[in-house]
């Protein structure tokens with residue numbers, strides 16, 4: 001076991017496993033049906049979606065931009081302070097123990113301007 005391997009978190013190992021699995025399926029189907037894209041388009045999409053889970057890749061960046069450009073996307077926030085960072089447990093408000101959650105659109109949250117949009121991600125990584 002090298003020190004380098006230990007630096008990966010469980011989340012990034014999971015993302016890496018998904019990428020390897022998707023890439024291998026794509027490889028297998030293109031090897032078997034090289035002239036028939038219909039046979040491997042699903043695997044191609046699976047690889048795209050797996051890469052979107054890997055921070056630092058261009059697929060991840062483009063997926064993030066797509067989300068940011070969709071003002072009707074809803075974000076789960078704390079019902080007391082209307083902040084996602086509270087609901088995610090990053091910064092708790094005074095009422096977090098009794099508060100529930102509400103869904104707010106990205107446009108609503110932008111108008112409120114209570115916190116950085118960095119917290120408005122769907123995936124809880």
Ligand SMILES: [Zn+2]
Nearest residue numbers: 078081086093
């Ligand atoms: Zn709160």
